[in-house]
Amino acid sequence: MxxxxxxxxxxxxxxxxxxxxxxxxxxxxxxxxxxxxxxxxxxxxxxxxxxxxxxxxxFASAMDNPNFWGYARNSLVASLTTVVLAMLVSLAASIAIVRHRFTGRRMFVIVLVLVQMIPGAAMVIPLYLMLREIGALDFVPGLVLTYLSFVLPFTIWTLRGFVEGIPVELEEAAAIDGCTRLRTFWHVQLPLLAPGIVATSIFAFINAWDDYLFAYVLLQSPENQTLPVWLVSFQTAEGVDYGSTVAASVIFSLPVLVFFLFVQRRLVTGMTAGAVKG
Incomplete structure (x- = not known):
């Protein structure tokens, strides 16, 4: 019953x-x-x-653009480089914030939250001027630096919650057993942080992969542009080629969909664990 x-x-x-x-x-x-x-x-x-x-x-019409593979390469390079650099910096920063006491630690955490509240559109002109000064306009690494400025605050904040969820006693036990800081990180912290790394890396990848505004403003040369800029090329003065636009959207979405299929279990675990520990 x-x-x-x-x-x-x-x-x-x-x-x-x-x-x-x-x-x-x-x-x-x-x-x-x-x-x-x-x-x-x-x-x-x-x-x-x-x-x-x-x-x-x-699909044939969408991929007829001679620069298509160049756009795809630029998008992959910019997105994957952003993910790798963001994870390296975020891991080091989150461990430093949680495990070490230093002057300005609380203020640093507050700044992370405040930076996330700034809309991206408001930063287009300042970032354009900054990259122009250092000669990084129309340069894919310059675009990566731009993505990092928006991705890092969120990834550091999120990974901070995961690091807090790791009992410090585990690290102390590893140190007693003779592990160095590097070995403790590799054998103790990194496996426990894996779900959080997956969740935050997906966020970083999607933000870099989907960006149109900064790629359009900062990259002028066709050989340096990315797939989101390519998507707009189907809208001309004569009208919109809806079939090619939709096919291009499918091609653009496939990497993210495939990535999700491979890491969906880790993603769910990471999101729920971060919600409890953060």
């Missing part, structure tokens, strides 16, 4: 969860559905929920 009541109580939450999942997933499904349609059927007023017959003409 109790099992039946429990099942009935779960019906309503499950229905709401299914409806919410359908609302979230449907735009993604429709994007893939439209991308595989024949270009002449993309703007049809009659909804077609299955792209039959399947056509890859939109």
């Amino acid at each position: 109790r099992m039946r009541l429990a099942r009935h109580r779960r019906i309503v939450p499950n229905v709401f969860a299914l409806v919410a999942a359908a609302i979230v997933v449907f735009p993604v499904y429709w994007m893939f559905n439209t991308a595989f349609k024949d270009p002449g059927r993309v703007s049809s007023l009659v909804p077609e929920f299955l792209p039959l017959p399947v056509s890859v003409e939109n």
Whole structure:
């Protein structure tokens, strides 16, 4: 009897969860559905929920740009470099904040929160002028520095919560056993911080991968531009090539979707652990 009541109580939450999942997933499904349609059927007023017959003409048109692979390379280099540098700096900074007492420690944490409240659009001109002064305009490493300025406050703040969740007694026990600081970090802290590193690295990757504003303003040469700038190229004075735009959006989304499929378990663990420990 109790099992039946429990099942009935779960019906309503499950229905709401299914409806919410359908609302979230449907735009993604429709994007893939439209991308595989024949270009002449993309703007049809009659909804077609299955792209039959399947056509890859939109993808061929989208990838016809001679600079496509250069855009993809620049996006990957900028995004992955941002992730690696952000994780290295964030790990060192978060451990220093939690495990060491130094003057200005509380103020540093407050500044991390305040910096996250500044809208990115407000920093376009200052960053443009700064990069121009150091000769880093129209330069992919300059774009990486820009991404780091927005990613680091969040990643340091998030990893700080994970470091606080590691009992200091584990590190003290490792030190008693003769481990150096580096070995303690590698064998004790790093495995326990893995879920948090995955969660924050995904945030860093998505922020760098999806950026259009800074890539458009700071990179002028076609050979240095990234995929978000490429997406806008399908909008011309003659109109918008909707089929190619949607196909380009699918291509642009695939790396993030594939990345999510591989790390989704770590991501959920990292997000829930960070919520409890932070």
